[in-house]
Each structure stands twice: as C-alpha cells, then as structure tokens.
Amino acid sequence: MSNSSVPNWNIPEPALRRLPWYLAYIKLLKKKGQTHVSTTQIAKKINVSSTQIAKDLSYVNVAGKTRVGYELVVLIEVLENFLGFTSQHRAVVLGVGSLGAALLSDSGLEQYGLKIFAGFDIDENIVGTTINNIPVFDVSEFAMRKKDLKADIGILTVPPDIAQETADFLIQNGIGAIWNFTPFRIRVPENIVLQNTSLYAHLAVMFNRLSMNTAAKDNK
Amino acid sequence: MSNSSVPNWNIPEPALRRLPWYLAYIKLLKKKGQTHVSTTQIAKKINVSSTQIAKDLSYVNVAGKTRVGYELVVLIEVLENFLGFTSQHRAVVLGVGSLGAALLSDSGLEQYGLKIFAGFDIDENIVGTTINNIPVFDVSEFAMRKKDLKADIGILTVPPDIAQETADFLIQNGIGAIWNFTPFRIRVPENIVLQNTSLYAHLAVMFNRLSMNTAAKDNK
Numbered sequence: 001m002s003n004s005s006v007p008n009w010n011i012p013e014p015a016l017r018r019l020p021w022y023l024a025y026i027k028l029l030k031k032k033g034q035t036h037v038s039t040t041q042i043a044k045k046i047n048v049s050s051t052q053i054a055k056d057l058s059y060v061n062v063a064g065k066t067r068v069g070y071e072l073v074v075l076i077e078v079l080e081n082f083l084g085f086t087s088q089h090r091a092v093v094l095g096v097g098s099l100g101a102a103l104l105s106d107s108g109l110e111q112y113g114l115k116i117f118a119g120f121d122i123d124e125n126i127v128g129t130t131i132n133n134i135p136v137f138d139v140s141e142f143a144m145r146k147k148d149l150k151a152d153i154g155i156l157t158v159p160p161d162i163a164q165e166t167a168d169f170l171i172q173n174g175i176g177a178i179w180n181f182t183p184f185r186i187r188v189p190e191n192i193v194l195q196n197t198s199l200y201a202h203l204a205v206m207f208n209r210l211s212m213n214t215a216a217k218d219n220k
Numbered sequence: 221m222s223n224s225s226v227p228n229w230n231i232p233e234p235a236l237r238r239l240p241w242y243l244a245y246i247k248l249l250k251k252k253g254q255t256h257v258s259t260t261q262i263a264k265k266i267n268v269s270s271t272q273i274a275k276d277l278s279y280v281n282v283a284g285k286t287r288v289g290y291e292l293v294v295l296i297e298v299l300e301n302f303l304g305f306t307s308q309h310r311a312v313v314l315g316v317g318s319l320g321a322a323l324l325s326d327s328g329l330e331q332y333g334l335k336i337f338a339g340f341d342i343d344e345n346i347v348g349t350t351i352n353n354i355p356v357f358d359v360s361e362f363a364m365r366k367k368d369l370k371a372d373i374g375i376l377t378v379p380p381d382i383a384q385e386t387a388d389f390l391i392q393n394g395i396g397a398i399w400n401f402t403p404f405r406i407r408v409p410e411n412i413v414l415q416n417t418s419l420y421a422h423l424a425v426m427f428n429r430l431s432m433n434t435a436a437k438d439n440k
Contacts, residue, residue, distance in 0.1 A: 027380070112420050176430055
C-alpha cells in the first residue's frame, strides 16, 4: 500500500533511528563536492555493515545503481522527506523550567521539522512571558488553547513527580505523541507515540565509564 | 575489588541506564510518604521484571530485606551516589549555537552532577559573551583554558559537518568523554567515553509513528 509520498510504516524503529546518521554523513559528502555514494562508503564511516545500510535504505523509496551507488542530491531529499524533517510538526512544551525554557529557545529543532508553538506552566512568574517569541500560557488554559495551536506533540519537561499525571492530562486533551525528557518512566496507551530522551541516563553512563577509565590510569 | 565507595565498573550499560528510572520512581514514593519499596512494586510501575530490577540493584551496594524490601532513604542515597549525581563533573560545550546555548542555560543538569564551566565557539558575535553566567571563549583558546577549567567532558553541539574534527580536537586536548548531540556518528578511540543523544532520531521515530496513527484513524 506504500508509495513514494507516504512513509513506509513497517520500518522497524532501530532502522528508523539509523537513517539520520546516514543523512548527516551524506550531507557532509555533498558539501565536499561528491555526487554519488555507495553503502560501502557509508559503512566505513558509520560502523554499520553495508548489508544493513542497504536493508535500511530499502524501506525508503530510493534506488541505487550498480557501481555508481546512490545519487547524493536525490538520497538527501528522499531521506529528509521520509524522516519528516521537511514538513512542520506542531508541538507544545509542558513545564517551562530550566530544560523546558532551553528547548523553547532552541530554534535548531525547526530545521528538523519540529516547531514549538507554546509553553505551559503553573508558575505565575513564567506564565504570560515569551521565550524566543513563543508564549507561555497557564496550564489551565490548555484545553482552550489546544484548538488554535493544533499541536500533536507534547514535550514533557515537568518535574519527574508530576510526569505521569501531566502525560495523562495531555492524552486526555488529544495529544498524539509525547517526547519525554523527564527521568520518570511514564506509561501511555498503545495508540500514543512515546519517545524517551534520557539525558540523565546518558550522564550516568558517562560518569561511570569516566571514573572507570580514571581508575585504570591511576593503577598503571 | 569493589567496595561501597567505588562504583561497580562491571555493570552493563543497559542496567546502568535503567537505574535512573528506578531512582525517579522511588523518589516519588518517598515524597508520598512511603518508607520502603519492593522490586515487585517498582516492577509494576516501570515495566521491567522484578527479577531484572533485583539483578540491576545487585550491582549497587545496597541490601533489601525480605518482606519489607529496600529502605527508601538509603536506596535513594546509594543510587544517587552510585550514578554520580551527587558529585560534580566538569564539562565544556563546543559549539554555542542554538542547542549549545540552550544547554548552557539549563542549570537543571547540575542537579544530576553535570556542571558546565565554559562554552567555545568561533563566531565573534558570541565569543566574549556569557550565558547563564558561563563565559563563551574562542575555540583557539581551548588548550590554554583547559588547564583552569579542568573539564573531563566535552559536550558536542557543533554543526554536524565539523563534528568529527571537533571531537578529534577535544581528544587531542585531553578530554575523556564526549556527549554528542549532533546527528553525526562520530568515532572515538576505545579509551574515550562516548554517549550519543540523538534528538533527531527521536524526532524521526515520533513523526513516522504519528503519521502511521493518523492514517490508521483516517481509514476507520
């Protein structure tokens, strides 16, 4: 049932997650003046086998040619469209504390198809202000504002102890996807899209491995 | 060779990544007035089997008691120490664009043990300014500044096309860990700690699954 204008929905999540790596690399090659790329060349740089890369790219509607490989301009365009980076996805931020405010001020996400239209908080010092020209509303106005905002994605940057109830609230109000930045492991119904970005888990791994390396050095 | 004051270095990365979830949940339980917790109770909420949780916690030097489980105040303290959230880890940000600036202004990371002491960039409009009281220096001063900054961790928020060369530069200058926020898949020597936070991969997954759900609804 898929055609070139519709994303392939059978693509497994790990493959989907690898596509942005290929995209970043081939954009660099194009900048350097290259016109074509082979899966072998990508494989050398990205640490994924060329067989895997060919399989991942088979989910995307793009054809490589024997010997010359993929045409860069075409592959870049097709990948960017496929990944949704060229269309605008509307989002709101719940919890405009330090991290929430940081995300509001990061306009770089727009280049990847995410546009934040509003923040919501309960703190009267923040409500009514704007950050990066994006208004911050009182969370009590959420249901009323949502119609105009037409946002499908809720970015969750509230304190961890209210992460679950805020997620439930978003879902009740028709949000279809939650991007969870809190360290709390929220649960959502099957029909709701959930992505966890665990900054704190990454920190924990870094700290642990760093102290391991430091100790190894000290023992030498 | 491990004792209570030294992190257990044999802990596998997936276990290490799960510990912050347990921590967030048990902090919530403590806030609600609970004094003890069992792995069964955590399992119900976090979607990880209680056997797995018991195994993950066995890497941490903490003992649960039959029937009563773990004492919350003890478990929280031990986990926070083990994960490195209670000590200060010194970091610098390379690339003070939109995302880099956002990270400089997110003081919330300090609560998890990460303190950013400087940003580095080449843009003369940014160099010499401060963000959230953190100075931004010219990247040419990196080697000179590094001694005073005593930073082990380099946060990579440069444009993707210079991600690899900037990583190489950091490593040459003695940085031990790289937190890569670029979509570029950098490669580092084995003795360098690397964590990738792929915001764009998360976006790609969200966009794809959202359009899948929307189409499924439309077909009803």
